[in-house]
Amino acid sequence: MKDKIMYETNNQTRREFLKLGVVTLAGGAIATRLGIFDFLKPEAVAEITEGTGRRWGFVVDTTKCVGCGMCVQACKLENGVPFDSNVSRTWVERYIQKTDGEVIIDSPNLARDGFITNNPLGEQVPEENIAKAFFVPKLCNHCDHPSCVKVCPVGATYKTPDGVVLVDREWCIGCGYCITNCPYGARFFHPTLHVVDKCTFCYHRITNGMNSACVEACTFGARKIGDLNDPDSEVHKIVNTERVAVLRPHTHNEPQVYYIGLDHIVV
Amino acid sequence: MLKVLKLSVIVIFLLDIAGLAPVARTYIEPSFKAVDGDVMYQWHRTDNETEWEDFTVKYQGRDYCRDCHPDQYDRITASKHALIQCENCHGPATSHPMDPLKLVIDQRRELCLRCHSYLPYRPAEYAELSTGPIPFKMKDPEEHNPGIECANCHDVHNAGFKAF
Numbered sequence: 001m002k003d004k005i006m007y008e009t010n011n012q013t014r015r016e017f018l019k020l021g022v023v024t025l026a027g028g029a030i031a032t033r034l035g036i037f038d039f040l041k042p043e044a045v046a047e048i049t050e051g052t053g054r055r056w057g058f059v060v061d062t063t064k065c066v067g068c069g070m071c072v073q074a075c076k077l078e079n080g081v082p083f084d085s086n087v088s089r090t091w092v093e094r095y096i097q098k099t100d101g102e103v104i105i106d107s108p109n110l111a112r113d114g115f116i117t118n119n120p121l122g123e124q125v126p127e128e129n130i131a132k133a134f135f136v137p138k139l140c141n142h143c144d145h146p147s148c149v150k151v152c153p154v155g156a157t158y159k160t161p162d163g164v165v166l167v168d169r170e171w172c173i174g175c176g177y178c179i180t181n182c183p184y185g186a187r188f189f190h191p192t193l194h195v196v197d198k199c200t201f202c203y204h205r206i207t208n209g210m211n212s213a214c215v216e217a218c219t220f221g222a223r224k225i226g227d228l229n230d231p232d233s234e235v236h237k238i239v240n241t242e243r244v245a246v247l248r249p250h251t252h253n254e255p256q257v258y259y260i261g262l263d264h265i266v267v
Numbered sequence: 268m269l270k271v272l273k274l275s276v277i278v279i280f281l282l283d284i285a286g287l288a289p290v291a292r293t294y295i296e297p298s299f300k301a302v303d304g305d306v307m308y309q310w311h312r313t314d315n316e317t318e319w320e321d322f323t324v325k326y327q328g329r330d331y332c333r334d335c336h337p338d339q340y341d342r343i344t345a346s347k348h349a350l351i352q353c354e355n356c357h358g359p360a361t362s363h364p365m366d367p368l369k370l371v372i373d374q375r376r377e378l379c380l381r382c383h384s385y386l387p388y389r390p391a392e393y394a395e396l397s398t399g400p401i402p403f404k405m406k407d408p409e410e411h412n413p414g415i416e417c418a419n420c421h422d423v424h425n426a427g428f429k430a431f
Contacts, residue, residue, distance in 0.1 A: 066382060067389070068381040069381060074354070114382075115381075130387055166319055171312055200322075203319040203322070210328065219355070221350075
C-alpha cells in the first residue's frame with residue numbers, strides 16, 4: 001500500500017518501473033558485448049593519455065664523442081655539484097680493447113677535464129696494440145620502470161608525468177637505498193646538501209624551452225634531448241628509424257637514453 | 268598495560284580535536300599524490316616538480332652573450348669553432364654582468380687539449396659544420412710548443428693564427 005502511493009505520486013506504476021529496468025539492463029548488456037564501453041577501460045584511457053603526453057628522452061651518439069668532457073664540466077657548474085668532488089651527474093667512459101683482447105675502461109676524474117693523454121689507468125697503450133677504442137658518455141637513464149624509485153621508503157624520488165626521474169631534496173632522508181638500487185650507478189650523495197643527487201635532464205632548462213646543459217656544451221652533436229612522443233623531434237626520428245640500443249636491458253628498467261654505436265664490451 | 272593503551276587513545280583523540288592528528292600518526296604533505304594513480308613510480312610531493320622547474324639557470328647560451336658582444340659572436344660563428352659555446356671557455360654567465368661582474372677565461376693549454384690533443388681513437392674528420400666536413404686538427408702536446416699557452420699564437424675566436 002505504501003509502495004503504491006509512492007509510485008503513484010511519481011506518475012509511474014511498479015510494472016512500468018520494472019519494465020524500464022529490464023530494458024536498460026538488456027541494452028547495457030548488448031552495448032558491453034559490442035564493446036561500446038571499451039573506451040572507459042583503464043588501458044584505453046592510459047593509451048590515450050600516454051600517446052599524447054610528452055616523454056623526455058635522450059640520444060647519445062658514441063661515434064661522435066671525442067672525450068673532451070665539456071658536458072661534464074657544464075653539468076657540474078649548471079647544477080651546483082661541487083666542482084672538485086669525485087661525483088658527477090654525467091660522466092664519460094673510455095673503452096680500449098687491445099689486440100690481445102684485454103679491455104681497459106677508465107674515466108679519470110669522471111672526465112671533468114676531458115681525455116688529454118693516451119694513458120688509461122696509468123698505462124701507456126701503444127697505438128699498434130689498440131684493436132678498437134671509443135668513448136661512452138653516461139647519465140641517468142630516466143627509466144620507464146625506475147628500480148631506484150621503487151625502493152624509496154618516503155616517496156622522495158619519483159617519475160614526473162613527462163618521464164623525468166627526480167629527487168625531492170626537501171623530502172629525501174638520505175638512506176641511500178636508491179643509490180644501491182640503480183643499475184647504472186647514476187645516483188650519489190650530494191657532498192654538501194647531504195641528500196641524494198642525480199641527473200634531472202636539466203628539468204629547469206627543458207621545461208623552459210632550453211636544452212640540457214650537457215647537450216648545449218657538446219660541440220660534436222653526440223648528445224640530443226627531446227620529446228620521444230613528438231614525431232617531429234630529432235630523438236623520436238633517431239629512436240624510430242635508426243639502430244639504437246640501451247644499456248643493461250636485462251634489468252627491465254626500460255631506460256630512455258638510447259645509444260648509437262654501442263659495443264658488447266660496454267658495461 | 269590496558270591503562271597505557273587507554274591513555275594513548277585519549278591522547279590521540281585530544282590531538283585530533285586540537286588538529287594535530289597528522290603529527291601523532293604520519294605527517295603527509297598536502298601536495299602528496301600518486302599521479303595517474305601510479306603509486307609505484309609517481310607517488311610524490313607534486314610541489315617538487317615546480318621547485319625543480321624554478322632551479323636557477325647558469326648557462327645562458329650564446330644568444331645571451333650576443334646582446335653585448337656581437338663582434339665576438341659574429342667572429343666565432345663564422346669560424347671553424349662555430350659550434351663551441353662561449354660559456355665552454357668563459358664559464359657560465361649566470362647573471363653576468365651583475366653577477367659575476369667579470370667572467371674568468373680559461374686559457375690553459377689543457378682546455379684546448381681537451382679536443383686538440385692527439386689520441387689514436389679520435390675521429391680524423393669533423394663533420395658537424397654546415398659548410399661540410401673538415402680535418403679534425405690534433406697535435407701531440409709534448410712536441411707542439413710545450414709550456415706555451417695556445418692563445419699566445421692562436422686566435423680561438425677565428426680558429427686561426429693571431430694577427431701580429
